[in-house]
Amino acid sequence: MITPTWLRAATLVVAAAALVVVAWACATAWGAVVHCHPAYAVLLVLTLAGAVVAGVRTLRRRPARPGWRRVLRVVLLVLGAAWVVLLAWLRPFGAVEPALAAMRSDDAVTVTEGAARYVLAPADGGDGTAVFFQPGARVDARAYAAVLRPLAEAGHTVVVAKQPLGIAFLAMGAFDDARDAMPGTERWVVGGHSLGGTVAAMEADAADGDAAAPAAGLLLFASYPASDMSGTLTAAVASVSASEDGLATPAKIDASRADLPADTSFTVVEGGVHAFFGDYGPQPGDGTPTISHDDAREQISAAAVAFVDGLAR
Incomplete structure (x- = not known):
């Protein structure tokens, strides 16, 4: 028995979205990421690492675990999606001239x-x-x-x-x-x-x-x-x-x-x-x-x- 296709696909979508948000934040507000309080930069790094790990584990097609473990995975997926949205919202408005x-x-x-x-x-x-x-x-x-x-x-x-x-x-x-x-x-x-x-x-x-x-x-x-x-x-x-x-x-x-x-x-x-x-x-x-x-x-x-x-x- 393998993980349901919809759950694997959803996990990959959330992981990809996390990578996109990290890249977007760095590309559009790099100066602010570097010069603001380091908390946001730390969250970007942790999100990047988490997305990579989640994506790799999903692509390995590991056997599905029935019962509460699958429920936990769904809950984590929902929390991950919410986290990506929050990370995007927290992107700072970067300083411009003058x-x-x-x-x-x-x-x-x-x-x-x-x-x-x-x-x-x-x-x-x-x-x-x-x-x-x-x-x-x-x-x-x-x-x-x-x-x-x-x-x-x-x-x-x-x-x-x-x-x-x-x-x-x-x-x-x-x-x-x-x-x-x-x-x-x-x-x-x-x-x-x-x-x-x-x-x-x-x-x-x-x-x-x-x-x-x-x-x-x-x-x-x-x-x-x-x-x-x-x-x-x-x-x-x-x-x-x-x-x-x-x-x-x-x-x-x-x-x-x-x-x-x-x-x-x-x-x-x-x-x-x-x-x-x-x-x-x-x-x-x-x-x-x-x-x-x-x-x-x-x-x-x-x-x-x-x-x-x-x-x-």
Whole structure:
């Protein structure tokens, strides 16, 4: 008795799909795979190995095992198919220019990159205010270099988290790690884009009373908190959004006012969209911009610099 033809065929299809997804992710987002948190690269390698093993074992036409073993194989097949879909969904939005150029050190800003974060530091040492930033979901952390670099040029060290699998909730300890690595910092501004901003709000709320290096500010890029913080958050808050955003829509940003302190400042980039807060290409579900990306990036950076400068004085 051999394994049923349909089960062998389905196994080979799932194994082939896994190989295709691994190849597609590497071909279309190689820079992000290499420069993001290593978790996704590890999953690609494990998926590649698993697909090869499953394919070889299936082609050997091993005898079928009746009863629960066959049921287990079917269950594993379904889980494997779901895994391939998840792996494809997790493929990061890779950084594009001018973000890549902004990752280069020069006389004004020194850029260092590690497995868990990259840092844009003023070459002269800067002041005692640092910005910790959480990227949006599945976005290459480098994609924010161009919009955040003006903060470093203004004298504020910028730390951008590399989130495991590009999910901010998996990097909840990244802010504490950054504070431990920079003990000389007097105050922090915690910020983030989209889902990253939601997590940043939680981190700012937890750290705004820290005696040594408090979270003095919360900077939201096309984002809003997950719960009501209007009565608990003491840090200053700045919300920067876009009028044509199809994800963090103007209606959602307006609704977030009730969850933020009454003195929160709101800046709207007229004509901008969700993907204009970084440089990673178009994003599914986003709106249609009516201004250039360069114009929007300049406005976003200016709002961020003005906010952080005000807290650093």
